[in-house]
Amino acid sequence: MLLLLLGCNSEKVGDLLPASFDLQEYGAILNKRVHQLRILRPRPDHFTVLVRRVPNCTEHGAYGCAVDHFFSKYYPHSYHSCQMLYDAKEIGNLQKQANDLVTRIEKLRNKSTIGKTGKDSLLLDVSQEHETLTQHNEKLQKLLHKIRKLKTKDALSGKELPTGFATFKYRRSAALAAQSQQHSHPLLWITEKAPEPRNVSWRSLAIPLRMLPLIKIAVVILATLLTLFFAVIVTGVQGIAKFEKLEKWFPPAMAVGLIPGLSSVLTGYLPSAVLKGCEYLVPFAMLAMAKMGGSVSKSKEEIKACNMVFYFLVGNVFFLSLISGSLLDEIGESFTHPSNFPSHLASAVSAQADFFVTYILTDGLSGFSFEILQPALLTWDAIVLHTCGRGEGQDPYLFSIPYFRVIPSVSLSILIGMVYAVIAPLLLPFLVGYFCLGYIVYMNQIEDVYETTYETCGQFWPYIHHYIVVGISLMQVTMIGLFGLKSKPAASIATVPLLVLTLVFNEYCKIRFLPSFRNNPIQEAAELDEEDQKNGEIEINCQNASTAYVQPSLRRVNLMKPKANLTEPLIASV
Amino acid sequence: MLLLLLGCNSEKVGDLLPASFDLQEYGAILNKRVHQLRILRPRPDHFTVLVRRVPNCTEHGAYGCAVDHFFSKYYPHSYHSCQMLYDAKEIGNLQKQANDLVTRIEKLRNKSTIGKTGKDSLLLDVSQEHETLTQHNEKLQKLLHKIRKLKTKDALSGKELPTGFATFKYRRSAALAAQSQQHSHPLLWITEKAPEPRNVSWRSLAIPLRMLPLIKIAVVILATLLTLFFAVIVTGVQGIAKFEKLEKWFPPAMAVGLIPGLSSVLTGYLPSAVLKGCEYLVPFAMLAMAKMGGSVSKSKEEIKACNMVFYFLVGNVFFLSLISGSLLDEIGESFTHPSNFPSHLASAVSAQADFFVTYILTDGLSGFSFEILQPALLTWDAIVLHTCGRGEGQDPYLFSIPYFRVIPSVSLSILIGMVYAVIAPLLLPFLVGYFCLGYIVYMNQIEDVYETTYETCGQFWPYIHHYIVVGISLMQVTMIGLFGLKSKPAASIATVPLLVLTLVFNEYCKIRFLPSFRNNPIQEAAELDEEDQKNGEIEINCQNASTAYVQPSLRRVNLMKPKANLTEPLIASV
Incomplete structure (x- = not known):
């Protein structure tokens, strides 16, 4: 970077x-x-290939099984394992709820410790707090149990998506697999270089590949419209944001008139502040649009946003200041x-x-x-x-x-x-x-x-x-x-x-x-493999890669940060 | 087809x-x-990859050696062998001369046998013929010796081109190698699917890859100019080909006037005959241009010619008959x-x-x-x-x-x-x-x-x-x-x-x-490999592929067709 x-x-x-x-x-x-x-030799993405549009396995009716069959058949000496993607929206929601609960419990506990040290709390208050605390704890317990249940293999297998990460034993094999067409139907078994694990855009990967072209076109149209009509929008907003109009729309603004001088400052700066504010917000809007666009990695989303913002600036700063109309x-x-x-x-x-x-x-x-x-x-x-x-x-x-x-x-x-x-x-x-x-x-x-x-x-x-x-x-x-x-x-x-x-x-x-x-x-991939083999690191690296691509919502989550001095086991992990 | x-x-x-x-x-x-x-399972092109822009081997100073080193290092279990291309213009010329000589000797021999059977030939004639025959034979001997010398490994090694055909042991490996980028400099070690041996355009492969973009642009410009100005050219040629003008330019054409009726037929049909003739010649001109364009295979040359002719027809038949100007x-x-x-x-x-x-x-x-x-x-x-x-x-x-x-x-x-x-x-x-x-x-x-x-x-x-x-x-x-x-x-x-x-x-x-x-x-390649392995044919097929890509001028040539009943050994083979 x-x-x-x-x-x-x-x-x-x-x-x-x-x-x-x-x-x-x-x-x-x-x-x-x-x-x-x-330098970054042990990167897991070197060993891994992103596979999309996996057809269902005819024997076992699962995508993961199909990936295993396919790659162990056609890349017999180099395929290692695969990690499938799951539809983990439900787990994500539950985890968010659990996190909220933990925060609340934390707050209550802090309050009670402060109360204890302060020694000026009423007994009633304390007992009430204790009650809510136990209630929250019970709720949390239930939630964690539910999450644990959803994370079991049986529950997950029903929510498999036709997308996964196939890990190979050597970088060379992964590079070969990523660059070649696997199936005579080119829209099945689409393989590409996997992004770095922290770079993966998990939400986008869950979007079905069929929808992507439509979404992409929509994003491009939206960005073009924003670029073309930005001047119109800004002029409109500026019109409303003029101080005289503000007074009409929002009568309490009249109070500003009471302070001498402030009203003239506002009248002078408000429209240009609105323009700058709009310009400042555009990159974020473009990034939000790019994130909708279904890119595989966060870096690609940022690159897309870069492109859109650049053309926006060329249109609305460079050309718009040049032209009169x-x-x-x-x-x-x-x-x-x-x-x-x-x-x-x-x-x-x-x-x-x-x-x-x-x-x-x-x-x-x-x-x-x-x-x-x-x-x-x-x-x-x-x-x-x-x-x-x-x-x-x-x-x-x-x-x-x-x-x-x-x-x-x-x-x-x-x-x-x-x-x-x-x-x-x-x-x-x-x-x-x-x-x-x-x-x-x-x-x-x-x-x-x-x-x-x-x-x-x-x-x-x-x-x-x-x-x-x-x-x-x-x-x-x-x-x-x-x-x-x-x-x-x-x-x-x-x-x-x-x-x-x-x-x-x-x-x-x-x-x-x-x-x-x-x-x-x-050549690069094979040379790195060779170096690794000399140092005896290739198996460790491959092993690391085979566990690196786990969705954030399926990771073992420590609900408390290490700095928290909690000793109760129930919120330690799922 | x-x-x-x-x-x-x-x-x-x-x-x-x-x-x-x-x-x-x-x-x-x-x-x-x-x-x-x-169906066409034993095709050699399935096992073969065309490699272009091979750098020189630093140790031995040869391209073939570099290919061997590279592929046996990076495709260790699957690389079989390579066949390099040579600059064989000289051999080609000599072979043409030899072919001409053989034709002449054939003719002389036929003549003398006819003469013998006819029994009316003079002794002087026969001895003269015998002399020229031995002279031709000596020349042919010398030529064949020269060709044989040029075809030895030492002579050829100096004329190696940085282009070759790498044969793999399995179709799967060849398909992988053809579809991937070999070197971090993408213009070195360019690999692509090899065309069928009979489909290879040997002349184009000898063109240095650096020149190709320029040649391609030139061909496109030429074809565009021909398409745009064809109407002008034809109108010009038709003007000259009018019978009245022909009489001016080529006075013997006056003789046509002597036959009654012929002149009116000519006057009527000559211009349209010229148009049809020009139209008939265009595809051949386009094919000639496409052949200059440096395509890897004959089929690609024909496809290019197809494209050019199609747009020519759309422009000059469809649009030109529609428009007035x-x-x-x-x-x-x-x-x-x-x-x-x-x-x-x-x-x-x-x-x-x-x-x-x-x-x-x-x-x-x-x-x-x-x-x-x-x-x-x-x-x-x-x-x-x-x-x-x-x-x-x-x-x-x-x-x-x-x-x-x-x-x-x-x-x-x-x-x-x-x-x-x-x-x-x-x-x-x-x-x-x-x-x-x-x-x-x-x-x-x-x-x-x-x-x-x-x-x-x-x-x-x-x-x-x-x-x-x-x-x-x-x-x-x-x-x-x-x-x-x-x-x-x-x-x-x-x-x-x-x-x-x-x-x-x-x-x-x-x-x-x-x-x-x-x-x-x-998948296709691996399945075909499997079928071959079941039948035990994979080694034979690979062996065939490793000898299939020999330039026409370096093949063992039988100078006489089998139907010729010659027994003299000197013209049997090189």
Whole structure:
């Protein structure tokens, strides 16, 4: 993860250099990825293949049995075992109830101990509390018994899903199985590289594969609609949020008028605060949509959200500040008269250089200070703590770095830098300042604040590369238009091959590097196997992999965190 | 092969039924393919993987050695052996010379035997002939010696190419190796399913892989230019070929004027004969271009030619007869105003129904009679025989069915039928007649005339399916335009989702069926292995595969056909 951001940051410095630099960058990041994969040798995902659309076993009527039969028949020397997925919604709900109960019991007990030490409690109160405590305990007992019953093999076998994780004895076999077509019906026995256990999106895996295309289309349509109509929505909300209107809708706001000066501050800042607030909420909305989309892993969900947020920002920050009319009109115009697009863009871009200098300055300063101070997180945490009452045992501040917010905004700055590198080079010093500040802030955040919740070994890079290519292409389109406006048709036409070359270069990068980000090459896998065999670790690693993929709701849960000093056995484990 | 055409023919009957029929058809053809693959069990291509971009072995400096090292290391239990490709141009040239010499010696010997039996030859003549015969024999001896020397291992090792065929002990391992990425550099050790030995395009495999993208782009551009400017070329050639102009350019043509009536026949038929001739030549030109494109197998070359010819016909027969202006103008118009396209198309289509009835009748009758009588083939054969003097031993008439000519013209008829099914249903009986006649003609041709030169097990089908989908989409676009013209906007808009559904259906077909046409599924491969092992044939099959992929120029060649009654050992073999 760190290495990805490092790659991203060194790219920031290199974003103004030509494409050949980009190629080196891609190669360097691929090398880092391979190196990182070697370091993280005992990873269970190397040994495991995700199998979906498993048909039912004709003999025993179970999916797990079918997986065992299939793989032990067709991968006889290398198949180890399988872990199936179960429909564990019920267990999850019960566990949530049990957790709630435990929290309540905790609170009651704390109260009574405080009462005892305080020695000012009434006897009646104590007896009442004791009663509720025993009631709660009984309830908890019942719940735990129910959960234990649901977790037995017989109860689970009825809730098997046609999805599972097949573990192999060697990395090589797992890599081979993940990359090949198993059945002549290509939509049965779909195999793919398993994500890391902490990276698995368990909820998405439970969605039937038949539904996925529909859900994906729906998500894309939703995200497109949000991008296109965001300006409309924001204008509407801003209209309502004007102080004069607020007074109409919500008469108590009149009280603000009593404090002199406050009303003018509110009138001035409210609309822009609403805009910023909406913009701040969009990444979270996109992430929520991406999570609905049924990706196999959390990293893929974040990558999807990254894509959607990037295009949202390009549309609603870059293009919307360039154009006078609405985004929709402009898009319609570009579709009907595509040849006018470059000159249109060029004239708009050159008029808006000052705006983007301001944008980068304010976004840089406000964004980075926001990132360091984490006000939103603190507020949210305070709200949750004082309303829902979070369990004491939970760690308050362990989040992973929000890629879906960071990467698109940095990529947008790269894009702005690209486009203005030729037209208004004075913007570049500001951008370099922005990137230096960003480097310092994010290095600090990554090292000291955020936790690594999963490790993708640079899977985000190809997308960052794509955003940079979008930036370069947009720069070249602007140049074509600009030369046209300055009545230099020869220069304008000479830039067209440059654009074509950029696109060809992008295709080459995809062919040259992308497969190694997607697949686990056989040579690498076999070499890691060999190293493991030398150290005698291969069996342990395989054994670890074969137990790593257990759904969160089916894990042995310790209902109390270790710091709790409870001695009663009933809440120790299920 | 037969099964492909059968599939194609049953499709002809079903082309007017809805898409669900198409789905069944695809499934049925996939089943036939799987069945056929089972029947053809001992095929060497099942055991073999084509490896390209092999790096040089660091120890021994040879490619073959590198392949052996790599696969025996990473596929330790299943790798059998490898057959490398060599740069055999020189040997090929020498062999051609040797063949020529043998033909000449044959002729001389025949002459002398005829002379002896005729007993009217002069002694001087005989001795002279004997002298040239011994001279030729000496030359041949020298040539054969040279060839033998070039074919030794030492001489060949210097001419190794970084391409080879790796044979595995089991089908399963070959299928796994073909479908996976071997090296973390995805452009090294590129593996793919090997084509059948008779299907390999040896000349293309010798082209360095780096050059291929450039060549492919060049071929696509050439084909596009030919399609776009064909009308211009033909009009130009027709202008020259008018009888009045011919008299100017080629005065001896005046002699035609002496025969009464001939000149008027010529004036009438010459231009249309030129058009038909050009159209007849196009498929061959396209095939030649496709052959330059560096495809791995002959079948892929033919498929490429099919694609190019189909789009050529759609452009130059279907669209060119619809529109009044030039094709280029029309394409430009559609690009700038895409929304006008359907109504434009609809009005043009409904005006030209009569023309297409005539087209299908004449094309059907003339095309099929041409196919049965094979006049072009006979003429070509006569020319070759009397000018270059083909070797006596060669079989004169063994060609495979020209898919690149047959499939596009049949697909075009399907397309015309689709488009006119709604507008002018009277065309359909003619079309049914055309297909029935076609079925009879081609069944006869396939069974009795053409030879099977390679077996693809239905690889052509996905392309035919694609052509049918193009036809259906075009029909729906026409319908949208037609409803618009008849001022029924509701019906027009209601047809748009139908078009979208057709495209979605096409995507579904690609996901559902295409992988099984491209890959060898592991289950299938393992089951065939098992059957072979039961019969104890697996080792023989693997052994056969390990010697099947020898370049034509490196094979042990019998310079004389068995029917020749020669006893002299020198020309027996190399």
